[in-house]
Amino acid sequence: xxxxxxxxxxxxxxxxxxxxxxxxxxxxxxxxxxxxxxxxxxxxxxxxxxxxxxxxxxxxxxxxxxxxxxxxxxxxxxxxxxxxxxxxxxxxxxxxxxxxxxxxxxxxxxxxxxxxx
Amino acid sequence: xxxxxxxxxxxxxxxxxxxxxxxxxxxxxxxxxxxxxxxxxxxxxxxxxxxxxxxxxxxxxxxxxxxxxxxxxxxxxxxxxxxxxxxxxxxxxxxxxxxxxxxxxxxxxxxxx
Numbered sequence: 161x162x163x164x165x166x167x168x169x170x171x172x173x174x175x176x177x178x179x180x181x182x183x184x185x186x187x188x189x190x191x192x193x194x195x196x197x198x199x200x201x202x203x204x205x206x207x208x209x210x211x212x213x214x215x216x217x218x219x220x221x222x223x224x225x226x227x228x229x230x231x232x233x234x235x236x237x238x239x240x241x242x243x244x245x246x247x248x249x250x251x252x253x254x255x256x257x258x259x260x261x262x263x264x265x266x267x268x269x270x271x272x273x274x275x276x277x
Numbered sequence: 278x279x280x281x282x283x284x285x286x287x288x289x290x291x292x293x294x295x296x297x298x299x300x301x302x303x304x305x306x307x308x309x310x311x312x313x314x315x316x317x318x319x320x321x322x323x324x325x326x327x328x329x330x331x332x333x334x335x336x337x338x339x340x341x342x343x344x345x346x347x348x349x350x351x352x353x354x355x356x357x358x359x360x361x362x363x364x365x366x367x368x369x370x371x372x373x374x375x376x377x378x379x380x381x382x383x384x385x386x387x388x389x390x
Contacts, residue, residue: 164320193378203321203366203380216377251320266378268313268320 162186164269166252172275178240181272183252184233193266194227194237195251203251209235242276249273279304281381283367289387290357298352298384300341300367308369310334310343310350311378315364324352324365357388 165184173179185192194206207217209229220227224243229235239246249271257264284299302308309328313321325334330345339354350367367381 202382205377208377253321265323265326268322270318270320 164252164254164267166250166269166272168272169270170273170275172277173242175243175276176241177276178238179242179246179274179276181237181250181252181274183235183237183269185235185252185254186267187233189254189256189267190232191255191257191264191266192229192235193253193255194235195253195268197249197251197271198247206237206250239274242274244276247275279308279369279371279379281367281369281379283365283381283384286364286383286385287387288384289389292359292388292390293356294388296352296354296357296361296386298365298367298386300350300352300381302348302350302367302369304348304369304371306371308371310341311368311370312339312341312350312352313366313368313380315366315383317363321366357386359388359390362386362388 167182190211192209196204196206204219206219207227208215212229225239227237251268251271253266253268255264255266280303282301311326312324314324315321324339325336327334327343330343333342341350341352343350364383364385366383368378370378
């Protein structure tokens with residue numbers, strides 16, 4: 161079975177450029193999450209969708225970040241303009257059901273490694 | 278608010294040694310508890326979970342028991358292998374906080390042959 165698929169795996173971009181990260185969740189999963197991982201801050205939940213609707217975006221750091229989920233099989237995380245402090249690994253994850261309620265397993269993609277120079 | 282605290286790493290062990298990675302939590306309700314593992318260059322994978330007090334989660338020789346009285350969920354393995362080298366994350370989900378998955382800071386394990 162295909163897991164959560166993310167692209168690109170690696171991206172190096174210049175400060176000020178727009179970055180778009182893409183995610184395809186596991187088929188049939190109705191919850192999708194975007195996480196960011198850095199050495200300083202660990203794993204942070206940026207935004208969470210349920211049935212394609214954003215439920216909690218309190219972790220989105222600032223207006224430069226936006227996320228969309230136009231359908232059940234695709235989501236994007238966009239950073240515009242990008243800054244060096246955005247350099248991190250961005251993980252997309254999906255689950256069947258809302259978040260980790262009642263122990264629902266959340267499945268992670270392999271991550272998009274972003275470097276902004 | 279809810280939080281998870283793990284023992285700091287890196288933890289370095291010889292093959293076949295006994296492993297304990299401590300995890301304690303703070304939660305307002307009755308959370309579910311998880312251990313995730315991240316191998317180098319990969320995403321996180323669920324290792325085991327427990328959804329109520331006194332439950333024991335187990336997988337691949339790892340186990341952890343949900344201890345409500347000590348608010349702990351320590352990860353143990355009786356005999357580690359080089360292939361267990363990875364970063365281990367303890368996490369909780371609390372229904373009263375919308376089920377949001379909150380991670381500890383991660384503990385790096387390095388197993389030497």
